[in-house]
Amino acid sequence: MIMKLFFQYICSQPLVSVDMKFGLLLFSLLFSSLAYGQETIRGMVCDETDSAGVMGVVVDCTADSVLVARVVTDGKGKFAVTADGRKTTLIKFTHVGYAPYFLSLPVQKKQDIDLGVIYLKPADTALGEVTVVANANRIDRTLVIPSKQDVRVSEDFYGLLLTMNLRNMKVDVLNKKVTVGGKRPLWKINGIPKDESEIATVRPQNVERIEYSDLPSAREADRGYGGVVNIILKKQDNGVMIAANAMTAFTTGYVNGGVQALYHKDKNDFYVTYSTSYRGYRKWTKDENSLFISPVDTIVRNATGVESRFGYISQNINLGFMRAIDARTAFSITLRNPLYYQHNIPKSILQNGVNRETNSSYRGYTPAVDVFFGKTFSNNDRLELNVVGTYSLKGKSLYTTTDVLNGQNTGTYTMPADTKRRSLIWEAFYSHNFGQMRLMVGVQNTMGKSTNTYYNPSVSRDELSENNTYAYTQLSGALGKLQYSLGTGLKYNNMDNGQRREYWRNQSQLTLSYSPSKNLFLRYYGVYYPTMPSLFALTSVVQRIDDLQLLTGNPTLRSTQNFYNSMLVSYSRNKFNSDLQVTYRYADRPIFMHIDYDNGQQLFVQRYINGIYGSQLNLNYSASLKEIFGFMNVSGECGYSYFRSKAETLAHTLGNFYWSMTVQLYYKQFTLSAYMMQPRKVLDNEIISRDEKVSRITLAWKKQNLTLTAAVFNPFTPQGSNYIDQSLSKYNPGKSKVAIHDNGNMFTLGFSWNFSFGNKGNSSRRSLNNTDSGNSILRANP
Secondary structure (H helix, E strand, O other): OHHHHHHHHHHOOOOOOHHHHHHHHHHHHHHHHHHHHEEEEEEEEEEOOOOOEOOOOEEEEEEOOEEEEEEEOOOOOEEEEEEEOOOOEEEEEEOOOEOOEEEEEOOOOOOEEEEEEEEEOEOOOOOOOOOEOOOOOOOOOEEEOOOHHHHHHOOOHHHHHHHHOOOOEEEEOOOOEEEEOOEOOEEEEOOEEEOHHHHOOOOHHHEEEEEEEOOOOHHHHOOOOOOEEEEEEOOEEEEEEEEEEEEEEOOOEEEEEEEEEEEEEOOEEEEEEEEEEEEEEEEEEEEEEEEEEOOOOEEEEEEEEEEEEEEEEEEEEEEEEEEEEEOOEEEEEEEEEEEEEEEEEEEEEEOOOOEEEEEEEEEEEOOEEEEEEEEEOOOOOEEEEEEEEEEEEEEEEEEEEEEEEOOEEEEEEEOOEEEEEEEEEEEEEEEEEEOOEEEEEEEEEEEEEEEEEEOOOOOEEEEEEEEEEEEEEEEEEEEOOEEEEEEEEEEEEEEEOOOEEEEEEEEEEEEEEEOOOOOEEEEEEEEEEEEOOOOHHHOOOEEEOOOOEEEEOOOOOOOEEEEEEEEEEEEEEOOEEEEEEEEEEEEEOOEEEEEEEEOOOOEEEEEEEEOOEEEEEEEEEEEEEEEEOOOEEEEEEEEEEEEEEEEOOEEEEEEEEEEEEEEEEEEOOEEEEEEEEEOOEEEEOOEEEEOOOEEEEEEEEEEOOEEEEEEEEOOOOOOOEEEEEEEOOOOOOEEEEEEEHHHOOEEEEEEEEEEEOOEEEOOOOOOOOOOOOOOOOOOOOO
8 A cells, every 4th residue: 555655656746757757666566566475474382281482493484495584482482484475485393302393384465474372292203312302301390202222121111110210209110109209199191190000001112201290289289299290102093902911920929910992083082991909928927026115014025927818909990081172172081990908817926825816808999980171272271170079888997816825715806897988079270371481270179078987896986077178379480591480379178077177278389490501400399288187097986906005096186297398400411310319308296106005094005196396308319321332221329318206205316328220231122120229217206117128130022012021029038028117116116027928039920012003193181180098997007
């Protein structure tokens, strides 16, 4: 329009010559053509996994195979580039650690184009080492891509986790258990929360990457998780996928196994999973040497363990349906069916010749229905809703101790009980991104009711109800190389077992991280959180354990205030990775099981009390070196822990070292690995405990979708697994040792296999995981 008016004005002037008019006409036509052809292309580049803007993405515009423009995204991931609208333009987005993204634009009639948000996906090509990719050391997680060698040397998914040496993660390959910072992690597969039993069928070669955090956010903090492990799998096929794995020992009762069947069709997933863990040990022993000190007497109680039966079977059957309604909306429903049965018959001979046998068993079944809805809006805000309902069918607990001397029954002490529990759990979560900042807000609520029936010394019913509400918010962002995250939440807990208790508590956390170079990463993490008394710890029911002891709860318990701080220095270069970490934890009024003497009943009483304080200082260094000489990986850790505690008038301290090491040798389809660890001792108020020493040698053979393994557990500890406890109690000092001799030199064989066919497709994603972890029944440990 401007050029049209300008041309009309020139032609209307009488003093302008015809030649000049013609020249101005050509100039205006040329300028008009150039102006019409120029277009400004704008947009924003974000990470597909969390919608955070990605800085430093190279945006190349090509026309007729010629590069015509290049820009780089700013700190918020935004860009603007000028290109020729008269030609088809190919735009390429590239960034280290992300898969390239291509976009073709046809000839445009408009001058300006807004592409909206372009999502980049972290690269799925295997790197030469297990190290974080660019931008991966984020404030909330670390992105880890397994290398070909990591997949090659790992016999199963637990082996892969052990090989990757993830920060603060402990992997128990024998029992198929994983902890992060001493707590259970929140498991996810493609963002969908899973039980730990459901990850057993994940094969290392199907893992695209792992999004890992050893720091729970404000969202996970109230659920008791130590971190988050999100396993991103390679794209599913339209069709059927079947996976199975099993490991068994031929000399003792030991089986781990699982089967998964999944049918994927376009936007829908139907799946069923089954997993089991079985133990049937026959050489379980417990030796005890203890004193029972009353104001008037000291009783010596020494017990020599006799080889006994110890076993359990855990089974999980899950049925699920997921639907990706559209690219931004997902719905899922899952029916979970966990079944558990445990039966122990420990036997011992007391120092006075009495033969003691304890029959302890528990069975339970707690089905649950889990419904989820998630939606990402056009501005990249995210809404997630989750509702879970559980109903525990009658759980049965039995604990009977029988003493026999010279064939005569000298005492029987029984603690039978039944339990029922039902709960409703819901959560609403919303996140909003603005600039380089991300704001999360949410509300979690758990309503539960437990009914316990105790049958000795008389029939009594104990009803406990709870209403736990937690509202939280968390702000994360970056200022240059400095990343920050600040979260806080208000917790309301209402518990009633005939006596109503209300708790209002705050829990807050701060995380700061800084990367002065691509090889160095620094992080500070501090958190304050309360620990509420458990339902069973608040009961007033009293039960008789044996001839000397009673067991009860404590309705007057107070909440514990916890303070935790950690400093991390992480260094990576080529195939070398290392972490140096210092942590300090302090608990004010910690809750623990205490024993004292009741003068009225002239018996010793085990009950929960609040101590005065407990603290732990820990120094840990871990390192790994990959592909040494092209056929070896080495990783390990060492550390020192110092504990302090005080309960009533007695103070205790403990300091000790611990270490672990893994060596892997690989050649073609074969991998030989060895693992050894020296566990640390832990002081928990009045109890010093040490977990089992573990050693393992494994030979694995892989070909395509089949893996075969042979392993020897504890070849250097023929006595098997040993667990040692020491009591520092004023009234009941002593030591105990539990040994599972079946685990010594235990030889196992295992396999894993999967089969799939069809066309590529995508699965819907979710990120909530709400389960009922309430435990209300008071039980003794054999």
